[in-house]
Amino acid sequence: MATSRSGDTKSSDVVELKRHIGLFNGVTIIVGLIIGSGIFISPKGVLLNSGGSVGVAMIVWTVCGVLSVCGALGYAELGASMLKSGGDYAYLYEAFGPIPAFLRLWTLFLMIRPAVLAVLCLTSARYALQPFFLDCDAPEAAITCLAAAMILLLTFVNCYSVKLSTWIQDVFSVGKVLALIVIIIAGVVQMAKGRTENFQNAFDTADLSPDGIPLAFYSGLFAFAGWYGLNSLTEEIKNPQRNLPLAIIIAILLVMVVYLLTNVAYITVMTSQEVLTSGAVAITFADRVLGVMSWIIPVSVSASCFSCVNCMMLSTSRVTFVGARDGYLPDLLAMIHVNMLTPLPAVALLCPLALLMLSTSDVYRLINFLSSTRWLFIGLTTAAVPYLRWKRPDMHRPLKVPLVFPVTFALACAVVVAMSLYSAPVDVGIGLALTLTGVPVYLLAVWRNKPGWLIKFTASSTRTLQKVLLVVPQTSKKGEGEKLNK
Numbered sequence: 001m002a003t004s005r006s007g008d009t010k011s012s013d014v015v016e017l018k019r020h021i022g023l024f025n026g027v028t029i030i031v032g033l034i035i036g037s038g039i040f041i042s043p044k045g046v047l048l049n050s051g052g053s054v055g056v057a058m059i060v061w062t063v064c065g066v067l068s069v070c071g072a073l074g075y076a077e078l079g080a081s082m083l084k085s086g087g088d089y090a091y092l093y094e095a096f097g098p099i100p101a102f103l104r105l106w107t108l109f110l111m112i113r114p115a116v117l118a119v120l121c122l123t124s125a126r127y128a129l130q131p132f133f134l135d136c137d138a139p140e141a142a143i144t145c146l147a148a149a150m151i152l153l154l155t156f157v158n159c160y161s162v163k164l165s166t167w168i169q170d171v172f173s174v175g176k177v178l179a180l181i182v183i184i185i186a187g188v189v190q191m192a193k194g195r196t197e198n199f200q201n202a203f204d205t206a207d208l209s210p211d212g213i214p215l216a217f218y219s220g221l222f223a224f225a226g227w228y229g230l231n232s233l234t235e236e237i238k239n240p241q242r243n244l245p246l247a248i249i250i251a252i253l254l255v256m257v258v259y260l261l262t263n264v265a266y267i268t269v270m271t272s273q274e275v276l277t278s279g280a281v282a283i284t285f286a287d288r289v290l291g292v293m294s295w296i297i298p299v300s301v302s303a304s305c306f307s308c309v310n311c312m313m314l315s316t317s318r319v320t321f322v323g324a325r326d327g328y329l330p331d332l333l334a335m336i337h338v339n340m341l342t343p344l345p346a347v348a349l350l351c352p353l354a355l356l357m358l359s360t361s362d363v364y365r366l367i368n369f370l371s372s373t374r375w376l377f378i379g380l381t382t383a384a385v386p387y388l389r390w391k392r393p394d395m396h397r398p399l400k401v402p403l404v405f406p407v408t409f410a411l412a413c414a415v416v417v418a419m420s421l422y423s424a425p426v427d428v429g430i431g432l433a434l435t436l437t438g439v440p441v442y443l444l445a446v447w448r449n450k451p452g453w454l455i456k457f458t459a460s461s462t463r464t465l466q467k468v469l470l471v472v473p474q475t476s477k478k479g480e481g482e483k484l485n486k
Contacts, residue, residue, distance in 0.1 A: 076244065085232055
């Protein structure tokens with residue numbers, strides 16, 4: 001019988017990822033992925049492109065929330081129908097074949113997520129140090145060192161225990177929502193005192209430009225991004241056919257309500273022009289309303305970014321794990337630690353990639369280049385819902401959503417990509433070129449007639465690292481882990 005790290009005897013002696021994630025954990029993971037630094041620091045993209053009209057901005061926020069619900073429903077059907085981790089990589093593979101799936105895996109694992117992890121850790125470190133440097137900016141060296149420490153800490157946590165990682169996520173996600181509730185309550189108090197002058201002429205559209213509306217929706221959809229992350233962890237969710245769709249819907253509706261009320265609170269205290277000129281809206285809000293308790297907000301921004309990093313490590317490592325299990329990445333990345341029952345190699349490899357991103361000033365440009373390709377893949381994944389209805393009508397679907405929802409969201413993604421291509425053709429072109437660098441890698445990954453020396457080298461390296469890391473393939477018996485030390 002297998003023995004867990006805590007010494008509890010399990011009923012199975014197979015090394016596999018365990019179903020530790022319940023409904024509440026699922027909700028906190030999605031909330032943690034969606035709510036990052038944006039709603040605290042710079043929610044002005046929607047307002048700016050809405051011509052400074054508060055009423056139009058609120059409509060845009062609402063519609064973006066509804067569109068995100070449409071996309072989430074599509075992912076909920078896919079997740080309930082295909083009980084496989086990997087998220088959009090797995091769904092693209094099932095619907096459209098290995099090439100688009102691998103390109104999604106390639107950009108996500110090697111470029112997008114390490115870059116985003118680095119940026120989030122830098123942001124978290126900057127705001128964590130802010131209370132200690134009230135009269136000046138924190139030294140860049142200190143920010144970088146603290147960001148690196150965060151990456152190392154969360155790598156250890158995610159290698160060590162899924163339960164610990166989800167517990168951290170529960171605590172931090174609840175904390176960030178409570179911080180936004182503090183802002184909302186403070187706004188309600190100010191409104192009760194009669195501060196409603198900023199809502200007068202809310203639908204003044206004198207400065208509204210038709211070209212700005214698509215950009216406003218782009219900003220709004222970007223703020224809601226992340227609702228698809230839980231699908232990467234399907235194999236670790238308890239009763240996924242029920243809890244996965246339910247967690248997605250609960251989380252996206254919760255975030256939608258919180259976002260709307262938070263923006264109302266901002267406008268209650270600040271004019272639309274002040275929102276547009278503020279470098280960090282929530283901190284300006286706190287300085288005006290919370291007084292000596294204003295330190296709560298920079299700490300909350302730091303904690304929110306830290307929570308996002310934890311979520312991304314949790315979800316991205318599973319996409320990598322499934323991709324390796326399918327044979328498109330080195331076999332070692334599809335292995336599980338025999339005692340901790342985590343995909344240790346897949347998690348650990350994210351660490352040096354993210355640390356490398358800390359050392360380059362081009363990390364922000366890389367994220368900008370690949371933003372449009374992200375929406376391309378997400379839209380294509382959502383389009384898989386109607387495609388699979390046609391291609392595989394007999395597939396078991398515990399949840400079957402009206403097709404109008406995924407089709408609407410897929411069309412919205414197409415508009416976002418087309419708008420990006422129109423407004424920044426060079427950036428989009430570079431992003432597509434970076435994505436297509438995965439094609440020769442894919443050809444190498446599926447190259448059946450590899451040289452004998454390459455096969456021997458990879459096999460020998462994998463065996464050596466198995467012994468060092470004490471990891472085995474998912475289908476191996478726990479007892480095999482003991483043989484690695486002999």
